[in-house]
Amino acid sequence: NAGVMQNPRHLVRRRGQEARLRCSPMKGHSHVYWYRQLPEEGLKFMVYLQKENIIDESGMPKERFSAEFPKEGPSILRIQQVVRGDSAAYFCASSPDRVDQPQHFGDGTRLSIL
């Protein structure tokens, strides 16, 4: 039973480049959440997706950030024209149902912007 898989574990980009972060949820889970974590801070909710639908993107910056969860394949968090302030750990979590369920997290992608 594979857990939530995120890749890459580490990603280095130069300012202005694009970053693509991938997340494969646990088998049987159709709900995916993305969070961002800065050093010494808690996880900040970014976006919640179900298959082919964005349910809540209230925590995601309006510009440069986008997320998708296609019918086939992993969920993708995409950051265009990265800036230094995008450096953080990005975590993906999945759950089998909507409400009142534990979330299962991947080990994150650490994004560094040069």
Add this chain to the structure above:
Amino acid sequence: SQKIEQNSEALNIQEGKTATLTCNYTNYSPAYLQWYRQDPGRGPVFLLLIRENEKEKRKERLKVTFDTTLKQSLFHITASQPADSATYLCALGSSGGYNKLIFGAGTRLAVHP
């Protein structure tokens, strides 16, 4: 605005003692509350969930309480071990129809032999 506060300073305790971590919140009425453990370089791992109509939950050496009047949850680890050393995160969930969580910044626990 919604605010979650956890002990910002690290908690240092002796092996075998009970560790008690606090989570306070304001401007929020969570339908449930979850506790997670996070080790350096790893993702959070779920520990316990307690609902608004429950006062206490236990799981092995772990116990969590939830006081909606005080807007506080306490997380206890009894007979603590060095392996319990980690950061513990409190997360609040809404009744808004899906599992969106709001996390506290976490408390770092160090259990010394």
